[in-house]
Amino acid sequence: MKPADVELLTTLSRPTLSPDGRRAVVATSHPSFAADRYTGQLWLLDTAGDEPARRLTCGVADSAPRFSPDGRLLAFLRADEKDRPQLAVMDARGGEPRVLTDAPLGVGEFAWSPDSARIAFCARLPEAGRYGTLEGVDGAHEDPRRVTGNKYHLNGLGYTADKRQGIWLLDVPAPGDEPWVEPVGRAAKVAKELAAPSAAPATSAGPATLGGTRGLPSARLLTPPGHDAATPCFSPDGAHVHFAAALHDGADRDLRSMIHRVPVEGPAHSVPELVAGGPEAVVGFTSPVFSRDGRTLFMLGADLGPDGVDFVATNTGVYALDAAALDAAPDPAAPVEPRLLTDTDVLDYGDATPVPHGDSGVLACPAVRGAGQLHAIQPDGTTTVLVDGPLVVTGAVEAAGTVVVSYADPATPGECGVVDGGAIRALTDFAAPLRERTRIAGQRELTVRSGDGYPVHGWLYLPEGDGPHPVLLNIHGGPYAQYGWGFLDEAQVYAAAGYAVVQCNPRGSASYGRAHGLAIKGAMGTVDLQDVLAFLDGAIAAEPALDGSRTGILGGSYGGYLTAWTIAHDHRFAGAIVERGYLDPVNFVGTSDIGWFFSEAYTGTDTGRIAEQSPMAKVGQVRTPTLVLHSEQDLRCPLEQAQRYFAALLRGGVEAEMLVFPGENHELSRSGSPWHRRQRFEAILEWWARRLPVG
DSSP states (O other), X not given: OOGGXXXXXXXXXXXXXXXXXXXXXXXXXXXXXXXXXXXXXXEEEETTSSSOOEEOOOOSBEEEEEEOTTSSEEEEEEEOTTSXXXXXXXXXXXXXXXXXXXXXXXXXXXXXXXXXXXXXXXXXXXXXXXXXXXTTOOGGGSOOOOOOSSOSEETTTEEOTTSOEEEEEEEOOOTTSOOOOOOOHHHHHHHHHHOOOSSOOOBTTBOSEEOOSTTOOOEEEOSOTTSOEEEEEEOTTSSEEEEXXXXXXXXXXXXXXXXXXXXXXXXXXXXXXXXXXOTTOOEEEEEEEEXXXXXXXXEEEEEOOTTSXXXXXXXXXXXXXXXXXXXXXXXXXXXXXXXXXXXXXXXXXTTSOOEEETTTEEEXXXXXXXXXXXXXXXXXXXXXXXXXSXXXXXXXXXXXXXXXXXXXXXXXXXXXXXXXXXXXXXXXXXXXXXXXXXXXXXXXXXXXXXXXXXXXXXXXXXXXSSOOEEEEEXXXXXXXXXXXXXXXXXXXXHHHTTOEEEEEEOTTOSSSOHHHHHTTTTOTTSHHHHHHHHHHHHHHHHOTTEEEEEXXXXXXXXXXXXXXXXXXXXXXXXXXXXXXXXXXXXXXTTTSTTTTTHHHHHHOSOHHHHHTXXXXXXXXXXXXXXEEEEEXXXXXXXXXXHHHHHXXXXXXXXXXXXXXXXXXXXXXXXXXXXXXXXXXXHHHHHHHHHHSOOO
């Protein structure tokens, strides 16, 4: 795979199924160099496999499809002329979609009501005068912002307190209604004179309604203004909307969120009722969803400890609450505690909302040794593994006994298929153009013993030819993340350029249980360093085609940390690339969006111990030529981390360069603009061509 092949990487949304299980719809997305943005449409799939997949919509960027419960309508998000995702609906049989919203910052998650008559959706509403709401005032000339707490900015989003996310409710128009037409001439004059304001009188946090003009239905705010709310779902009777939010005292000082509900027919800004969690709870909850029989409310939760910030290697579990208890609880301020259904010492179900399965259960996707399995979970905790093997399930849905998944594997970034007897029967082949243009390197699994005998699991990618091949040690971010069985463009680009790629999940990584992840808490740069070097040595020993005398090292985020840490302690490498790195724990506090809790949780608070885990404190030991890559708008690992590290390398006489991408954030390598992603790969290959030529 070459850098120019990035635009052939098609990824998929979670699929949606018609109630009879016969038709699935999935959204595609791929980088487009022609538009320098991500484009994609909805595709209709016949689950029996009798008809080929066909494009259902022709929007620039259509996403997140959801069939209505009665199967008559299909809702999805469509990018408007300002590239903001807006809620749209169409007849499920086909036809022209109708856009229902004009949210100033776009629409996010949404949910159908059980009767298919309403939709609850998430949308951020900017404060007056910000983000283009006042004509002639751009971002550089807005009023100053007053910051009063820890949670005021977020990578990829920027400032947050001035654009809180609420949950809004709208009535869905009948698909056969007369479409709205822009009035002209005398009709336009009359319409202007009679027009109602586009928003209800504003509260201190913004208007209470959206829309209501230009043919758009009026949407009403359900959740408290001035607070963020997410993951809406309706109760089985449609009377309440449940959601996750941090509304408790001290929410600015911990990571917990709780499940609340508000009445659909209640007054504006009804006081939410607490459903799961509480002031004394140690578990933070999110992603509520009811079983189809209405008897169980499932949710995801993570035990964050008494202080609410014990997030290191904290696995997310699936929890359940008897729905009957919601109305029978004697004290709304002390809700019934949900029961944990899964083993959080072993399994991590991430943060993807579970979906109903059968009458009483849900589907959920845990990460297990780099794979993404699919589990069916019952209210009593009974769990059935539906999909396992060398792949990653990225989304699932079930209807009428048919289970459809979106997934990735070593040969495809995204496909959709039907689960049949533990296997997946593919319904799509979006990776065909990629296979036609380039060779896809195989992914060889390895387990190597570390210095203390600990097993380290990972993979090897070999380029074409007999070798000996120069070797790149690639290190993932996180640290509580993992490499896995999904298609990885990084490894494919490097292998196509002639490099063998070695990558593993050292201690500190996810998907191997909580103990594996906790191993580097307060001890970063110890066993994780030992593990990646042992895996590199083991791979070289196991594969004669690898040239152990010609090696390079690279990684991003935590991978940037461990790369910088490694080259301060091991000088075997011909070159290094430190990308978007966590490089100075001290300066990380107060600059990073997660700095107020992340650094102290991993490196502690003792200044001496912090220095013993800090690449910045050891930069004087580096001798390896180093390329520092970073993004200008990175709020996770702010640009100053790279700038100070680069300056220190130069002061130490190390041959170093820095490449900064304007307008990009921490997610450049995964979701940056298509041209920047291509230029990033070209810069990386150019660096290795100089430092580690293939020959």
